[in-house]
Amino acid sequence: MPSQPCDGLVRWAMATCLAIGVFGAGAPARADESLARLLALALTDNPEIAAARQRLEAAKAQEPQARALDDPVVSLTEWSIPSNFNLGETSETWYGVEQSFPFPGTRRLRAEVARLDAAAAEQEYHAAVQTVRAQLKTAYARVVSYLKAQASLGAGPS
Numbered sequence: 001m002p003s004q005p006c007d008g009l010v011r012w013a014m015a016t017c018l019a020i021g022v023f024g025a026g027a028p029a030r031a032d033e034s035l036a037r038l039l040a041l042a043l044t045d046n047p048e049i050a051a052a053r054q055r056l057e058a059a060k061a062q063e064p065q066a067r068a069l070d071d072p073v074v075s076l077t078e079w080s081i082p083s084n085f086n087l088g089e090t091s092e093t094w095y096g097v098e099q100s101f102p103f104p105g106t107r108r109l110r111a112e113v114a115r116l117d118a119a120a121a122e123q124e125y126h127a128a129v130q131t132v133r134a135q136l137k138t139a140y141a142r143v144v145s146y147l148k149a150q151a152s153l154g155a156g157p158s
Contacts (some may be wrong), residue, residue, distance in 0.1 A: 035140050042136050043129065052121075052128040059114070059121035066110035073098040 043049060077094040 035137070038136060038140060039133060042132055046132050048128050049125075049132055052125040056118070056121040056125045059118040063111055063114040063118060066114035067107050069102075069107070070100050 073096075075094075075096040075098070077096070079092040079094070081092075
């Protein structure tokens with residue numbers, strides 16, 4: 001069977017659940033408390049969620065940049081060649097400032113594209129959170145089922 005991307009998360013959840021159950025990290029009063037703790041831990045420490053959060057923050061930062069004008073260019077040109085056929089005066093200095101202006105409406109459209117990219121990144125972030133939550137809940141249910149089966153086998157007649 002091919003390895004799935006959630007295998008690492010499942011193993012982590014199973015190991016954590018077993019450690020809580022076996023080593024008695026204070027058995028929770030309810031199973032929901034342990035699941036809530038695992039969910040909180042997964043949402044803060046999961047690398048997929050962290051990467052999606054960083055992509056979202058980067059996408060949100062793109063909108064003001066897309067709306068802005070290009071940087072102005074300041075230039076200084078020093079010539080040692082006479083431009084007015086006066087050989088006595090050969091040094092000439094030119095100063096310049098340039099600013100490009102895009103076609104009207106271009107900046108607004110760039111900002112709209114950046115806003116839509118940020119909205120897509122936000123949806124990807126929420127999808128990553130939901131995926132990790134679902135994987136963790138599935139793994140938790142498997143561990144609880146395993147522990148119940150183990151307890152019922154151990155409680156039977158010897």
